[in-house]
Amino acid sequence: MSMQDTDIDQRFSLARSIAEEAGRLALDYFENRGSLVIETKRDLQDVVSIADRNVETLIRDRVAATFPRDGFLGEEFGHVEGSSGFTWVVDPIDGTAPFVNGMPTWCVSIAVLRGGVPVVGVVHVPCDDELYAAAAGRGASLNGKPLTLDPTRTIQNAMTGIGCNTYVAPERVGQIIAGLLGIGGNFIRNGSGALMLAYVAAGRLVGYYEPFMRAWDCMAGYCLVKEAGGDYLPFPVEGEALLGGHPVLASNLSAYSELLALHQG
Template identity: 70%
Template structure:
């Protein structure tokens, strides 16, 4: 076993344990959400609470204590460079809007990059009792059950996940929906891009497209999709690009061509 394999195994074990602990903390906040003070960021739909900040702080502190040379990027507190070649990319609560409104469609998303490539992805969805976990070359699992995508599933016999936010014009969103429906597809949006990417890995959705998304929302899901046998559009992780938004596209093998067309890539 190489030192890189050992480093990956160590971080995969740690990421899975931290995701479960962070998920339990987030669920406790969710169960007493009426007491939370809700703030807005970019607009009235972009919300945050002390739950987001404290869950991210928990994850950061656990990583720093165990692996002080690793870098860390979190949605709430930004980027800290590391020296090990590994960087943790975290959304403490992806789907804060569903979270504060009492809906279960949120998750804790933890990715680990090695030299810019997502090599670990763990997504904990506490309200559903589900933990999605993947590491490069080790496959993807949901609660310990191996995930493997069915190539017969397409946009015409399955559901496609779509995401949107204020970075994207209403007209662009309407066009995406229109083109998908004209191709015989149907869609869903549950408020958490990370969770919908996990659903692609699990075969519940045949693909996912969001024109503008951040690294902390997608990189864990990307690792899951890859290890389940799917495809995703590369996300730019070089330098400052890691902290900026980019289009996100992922698909099972039977839906890739249609998702590439939907995203204007083909």
Template identity: 70%
Template sequence: MTSQISGLDARFALAQAMAREAGAVALDYFNRRETLVIETKRDLQDVVSIADREVETLIRARVAEVHAGDGFLGEEYGLAEGHSGYTWVVDPIDGTSPFVNGMPNWCVSIAVLHNSEPVIGVICAPCHDELYASASGKGATLNGKVLTLNPTRTIRNAVTGLGANNYVTPAFVGKMVESLLEAGGNFIRNGSGALMLAYVAAGRLVGYYEPYMHAWDCLAGYCLVKEAGGWYHPFPVEGEQLTKGSPVLAAAPGAIDDLRKIAGL
């Protein structure tokens, strides 16, 4: 137990330091984004730049220097298996579309899995000078301030985050919006699922739902939400499932039942 705790502490400290460093690199690219070469992946809305790749390479290198036995899954370069029992799950820039279009709604997302659970979640939002940090049993913080969710907040007296992409049909997206509005809720979408999950942990949103999302987008936010006193729908992380997409839902205590019903989870 002692080695596991010290292992968690060391990785938590590293995750926070890397998030700040990677965030600074990404912010430098953001401030000169007109020089970036933008490429597309699945479709014209799914974009990537050298900034994404350099930030992921930086984080991979830092982890390899200190914890060479750890696994690593990044959005840009995929999964490298490890043998320590820990796996890092990283989105170097979540919200690349806002990033390349000059909007501040993007972040660096770093999670660590242990025994199939997200035990570390750190999200850096450089444009807002915000660092969200959480680790199993240690709570969640925003720039050092402890985050605790208010149980009186519901979908009817607060705002819910929604996400969508081309993995789901327009009709499905329309139905989930309709269901939320019919239940008395309202919603926002800012282009970064990871950042909206951090907002759930911070109490800015009462929940977040996206019908198809990847591990690198959600696991850091899941840890943050749990440590702030919220709930999340489990993400499948065993074997190849870790690289596949899955429904993502996280909620503050007062919104769990309503959002599970809306999402059908």
């Protein structure tokens, strides 16, 4: 085993451990959400609470204690450059709107990048007691069971996840959904892009598309989908591009070209 393989394995192990610990903390907040103070960011649909901030702080502290030279990008506290070649990309609670409204479709999303490529992806879903985990060349799993995508699943015989937010014009969202329905597909949106990407890796969805997402929402899911046998649209990660929003598309290979056409249309 090479030194680089060892480096990935060590971070993979830590990411799984941290995701479970962070999930327990987030679940405690969820079960006591009546006492949370909810704040808004850009608009009334973009919300945050002390739960998001404290869960991210826990993750940052655990990473810094073991890999102090690694970079870190989190939704709540931004980007810290590293010097090791590895960068952690984290959404402490993806699906905050479902979270604060008492719905279970939220998760903790933790990825590790090396050379701009997601080499570790872990998504923990506390309400369902599910841990999705993947690392480059090591496959993807759900609660330890290997995930392998079924090539017979297509746009026409499976569900596709669609995401939207106020960065995307309502007309564009309508165009995407109309296009999907027009080719015989159907769609779902559950409020968490990271979770729907994990569902793609598990074969529950055949693909996922959102015109504007941040790195912390998609990098863990991208690693999961790739290791399960799917593909994804590259996400710009060089310099300031890592901090910006970009289109996100990931799917079973059987659906990729049709979803790409929806994106390009």
